[in-house]
Amino acid sequence: MNPVSLQLFDVLLLLSIVGLAWASLASPDDRRSVILFMALGLLLALAWGRLLAPDVALAEAAIGAGLSGALLLAALREQPRREAPGATEAVAKRGSSPLQAMTQWVVTLLCAGLAGILGWVLMHIFAGPPLDRLTQAVSANLGVSGVSNPVTAVLLNFRGYDTLLELAVLLTAVLGILALGPGRAGYQPAGPIFDALARSLAPLLILVSAYLLWVGAHAPGGAFQAGATLAAAGVVLRLAGRQRIGLPPEGALRLVMAAGVGLFLAVGLSLLLLGRPFLGYPPAWAGALILVIESAAMLSIAATLVLAFIGGRLPAHGIPAAEPATRRREAITTAAAPERGGEEQSGC
Amino acid sequence: MLTAQVLYALTGCLIMALGLRTALLHASLLRRVVAINVMGTGVFMILLAIAYRGPGLAPDPVPHALVLTGIVVAVSATALALALAPERGTRR
Amino acid sequence: MIDVVSSLLIVAGVGFYLAGSIGLLRLPELYARLHALTKADNLGLGLLTAGLMLQSPDLLYALKLLLIWLAVLAASATSAHLIARHARRREKRP
Numbered sequence: 001m002n003p004v005s006l007q008l009f010d011v012l013l014l015l016s017i018v019g020l021a022w023a024s025l026a027s028p029d030d031r032r033s034v035i036l037f038m039a040l041g042l043l044l045a046l047a048w049g050r051l052l053a054p055d056v057a058l059a060e061a062a063i064g065a066g067l068s069g070a071l072l073l074a075a076l077r078e079q080p081r082r083e084a085p086g087a088t089e090a091v092a093k094r095g096s097s098p099l100q101a102m103t104q105w106v107v108t109l110l111c112a113g114l115a116g117i118l119g120w121v122l123m124h125i126f127a128g129p130p131l132d133r134l135t136q137a138v139s140a141n142l143g144v145s146g147v148s149n150p151v152t153a154v155l156l157n158f159r160g161y162d163t164l165l166e167l168a169v170l171l172t173a174v175l176g177i178l179a180l181g182p183g184r185a186g187y188q189p190a191g192p193i194f195d196a197l198a199r200s201l202a203p204l205l206i207l208v209s210a211y212l213l214w215v216g217a218h219a220p221g222g223a224f225q226a227g228a229t230l231a232a233a234g235v236v237l238r239l240a241g242r243q244r245i246g247l248p249p250e251g252a253l254r255l256v257m258a259a260g261v262g263l264f265l266a267v268g269l270s271l272l273l274l275g276r277p278f279l280g281y282p283p284a285w286a287g288a289l290i291l292v293i294e295s296a297a298m299l300s301i302a303a304t305l306v307l308a309f310i311g312g313r314l315p316a317h318g319i320p321a322a323e324p325a326t327r328r329r330e331a332i333t334t335a336a337a338p339e340r341g342g343e344e345q346s347g348c
Numbered sequence: 349m350l351t352a353q354v355l356y357a358l359t360g361c362l363i364m365a366l367g368l369r370t371a372l373l374h375a376s377l378l379r380r381v382v383a384i385n386v387m388g389t390g391v392f393m394i395l396l397a398i399a400y401r402g403p404g405l406a407p408d409p410v411p412h413a414l415v416l417t418g419i420v421v422a423v424s425a426t427a428l429a430l431a432l433a434p435e436r437g438t439r440r
Numbered sequence: 441m442i443d444v445v446s447s448l449l450i451v452a453g454v455g456f457y458l459a460g461s462i463g464l465l466r467l468p469e470l471y472a473r474l475h476a477l478t479k480a481d482n483l484g485l486g487l488l489t490a491g492l493m494l495q496s497p498d499l500l501y502a503l504k505l506l507l508i509w510l511a512v513l514a515a516s517a518t519s520a521h522l523i524a525r526h527a528r529r530r531e532k533r534p
Contacts, residue, residue: 006403010352014359021363021386025370030378037382044389051356051396052407056415060392063423068385071423075378075430107372115365122357122394126349130401135408150409151416159413166417173424177431191525197518204511224420301420308427 013050017043030079034072041065054220055151058212062228067305070235074184074309146286147217155222156290160279164268167260167297174257174304183312189241198240205233213298217287223294227301234306244314245306253303253314260300264293356397364390377433381426388422442494449491456484470527478520482513 020043024036041064048057125131138150138158145153155163190198209229216222237245247253267289268279276282281289307314367387371380392415399411463476489509493502 003403007351010355014355018359018362018366021366021389025366025374025379025383025386030376033379033382037385040386040389044393047356047393048396051352051400053396053399053412053415056392056396056412056419059416059419063419064385064389068423068426071427071430072378072382075433078433079378104373108369111365111369111372114368115361118364118394119358119361122361122398123354125398126353126357131398131408134410138409150406151412154409154413155416159410162413162417166420169421170424173428176428180431193521194518197514200514201511222416224416305423305427308424308431311431 010050013043013047017047031076034069034076037072038065038069041069055149055216055222055225058220058225059228062225062232063305066232067228067235067309070309074311078184144283144286146281146283146288146290149216149218149220149222151220152216152222152290156293157281157286160264160268163297164261164264164279167264167300170301170304171257171261174307177308177311178313181312183307183310183314186243187239187241190239194240198236201236202233205229205236209233209298209302213294216294217291223297224301226294227298228305230298230302231305231309234302235309238306238310247303247306247314250314256299256303257307258300260297263296267293350400350402353397353400356400357394360390360393360397362390363387363393366390377429381429384429385422385426388418392418446491446494449487449494453484453487453489453491456480456487460484471524474520474524478516482516485509485512 017040020036020040024033024040027033027036041060045057045061045065048054048060138154141158142148142150142153145157147153147156189195209226212221212229213223213226214221216226234245234247248256271280271282272278364387367383367385367390370383371387374380374383395411395415395418396407399408401407457480460477460480463480464473467473467476486509489505493505496502496505
């Protein structure tokens, strides 16, 4: 690969990213800002791929660009309709008094100073020897971790405790969202074209998410990307007018949401009872345990992100158009449950 | 010291500063949520630049795991912040 | 030889993307812009995918790339339809 052309690509990509970020932040209109942010997310996925981080690129494309964008657009929908552009006042138009102008200058200088200090520290780090201690520890222990993808090994085995807490953060966020009341307004039933697209996209997305979960053990992928893809299937179905999008009824839904953290904790605590350290998988069962934990985490993440998009509690009964999707989703959940139960029995 | 590392790390600092400035100064909640996400993006860029080892070599997987965790936490914080927005309850 | 054909296809694809972007910036009306974006961009993606398919190590890889193009085709055609329908309804409202 020609190094000069790679540097040219880097410069162009970074200029576009900074330009898009600034355009998104400084745009007079909130709607434009959100759409530019989604475009920024896609360019960032490209940048993460260039930095040889394919897992992160997949997650950025699915979660950062896709689901964050969908969440922002759903929140935009609730804003009272303002016909005049620039009605959401940017800071520059609002600050006419000298005190406000001075505040803006002080904040700008402080942010620039912070960036300067951070940049200086980073240059010092790069000038020194490469920080390889953890990399060597990971490659030395990859054989007993149960998977061959180093990022999955770090996430689910070596730093599994962080992932447990992250799933707890997700659960906390969704509990907060559910506590705020009924969800956002639904969408009208889709016309024939969009309906056909939704019907063909949803099974494809479910298949892709199962594949991402499975392949995460030895190639870029994993529970988070899979959960986000599954949540995308739910978002598409909701946009096509199905109100309950085949989510299980209230009690089972809570079980699914808590299953990510719950299963992870259960595995960790039962390992404690067996005399091993907390979340210290025995090398022979590490692969199977990781797959089990990842499956529960995937369903949990998907349910959480879809409920975050809906914005609150679901109505108790869906409209009749929801039924085919309900049967499909419940079929997948009940098919996954005996599979999980079987693997746990063979593990213990 | 790789050129790519320096380029991406310094750009990450710049993006973080831009996001921080808008998050502190702008009026609309939605814009501030976007700004915090952009700040997070800057931080991820810095972490991934630190993890990069060169065109043919395997990168450091630990910052990759940190960034993955960060992306998921950022989206859950965004979801909760948007659910708490003052415009909730005003339907068009 | 394959590399030359691949590069030609990719450059042609990028050319169509450029045409679509120019159309987005310069055409006067929403419907005209939708035309330019959807048709030019999808054709550009098709040529890009064809160029990349020639570079793939095995058949399964190439078929996955083809699947990407088909999925984008379906999604962008549907989005263009939805945008145009929404704009049309907006016009008809008093």
